[in-house]
Amino acid sequence: MNHRDLRLVNFERMEAWPATLLRARGNASVRALRAARWVLRRKADGRYLATLDADGKLYALLPPALARARRQLHPAELSGHLHQVERQPRPAPMPSHALREHCVRLGLDAGYSQRHGLPLVPEPSWLALADFDRWQRPLWLLPQAAAGWRRMQAAAAADGVRLEAISGYRSHAYQLGIFRRKLARGQTLAQILSVNAAPGYSEHHSGRALDIGTPGQPPAEESFEATPAFAWLCENAAAFGFHLSYPRDNPHGIVYEPWHWCLRT
CATH class of the missing domain: 3.30.1380.10 (Muramoyl-pentapeptide Carboxypeptidase; domain 2)
Structure with missing residues (x-):
């Protein structure tokens, strides 16, 4: 895919970046990024929350202690939003x-x-x-x-x-x-x-x-x-x-x- 076709997709508290544009942050994210299509980042500080592969499988990158952030990660809901936005001809x-x-x-x-x-x-x-x-x-x-x-x-x-x-x-x-x-x-x-x-x-x-x-x-x-x-x-x-x-x-x-x-x- 031409890099000019790549998108940042917005959610209210997080944003999805194409995984090819991001580097792993520590050993825990190396394997996840290799198989990822999207990386979910927290808007407030850019922290990696999770990855999604092409099939919508989610790999959480947050420790269990951050339970509130982990509860926002619903694979089907996240994948559905990404697919919906990808079909938009113009941003809304x-x-x-x-x-x-x-x-x-x-x-x-x-x-x-x-x-x-x-x-x-x-x-x-x-x-x-x-x-x-x-x-x-x-x-x-x-x-x-x-x-x-x-x-x-x-x-x-x-x-x-x-x-x-x-x-x-x-x-x-x-x-x-x-x-x-x-x-x-x-x-x-x-x-x-x-x-x-x-x-x-x-x-x-x-x-x-x-x-x-x-x-x-x-x-x-x-x-x-x-x-x-x-x-x-x-x-x-x-x-x-x-x-x-x-x-x-x-x-x-x-x-x-x-x-x-x-x-x-």
Whole structure:
């Protein structure tokens, strides 16, 4: 199968990755990954939960002590969801029942969305493998964003400009983890919100946004503005459907991000 046909499939608390894209983590997972078609990962921390083979046979990778997580692993239900999503010609938006509760626990009030002009962004039911990022991690995007990114990157290369993907899709749980880690380091909620959209409100959840860099430049730094890559994007990105989301003095209260570009629908 062409790597561009590979998908990440979303569940509410976990996600299924093609086993060919993942490495074993310890002896217990080596044999399981060899026979696996899918690897189920916990969204919150990327922990491997289980593998599924082509026949829907499940191999749990969690110790019995994590009983709650193990109880969520129902082979027939998991296989049925995967087969259903694989037949979808286009990703569908997924509900997130627990997101509001998590935001309240962070201290976010119900008026956040209206004040910052940021709509709730549902996770897609599946995403396409667009390519690999600077660190050779899988880059997941919506199919149309993946195709647009590949065309834009190739066009830039033809003009002598190298564009690198820094990151693409992020789950609600991943964004929530960013907030929890920064709060644990002593940052205030206001400080975090000036840099990161609240969980559920980031364009990265949509699969249409990606952070872009260029060789020799640190990732996600304002210095990217002074590069030929940024100048090329300002002149050409719109032709591929991508636009700068957070220019200077944007109405969302987010700092200037010359690296963050999003495919407009």
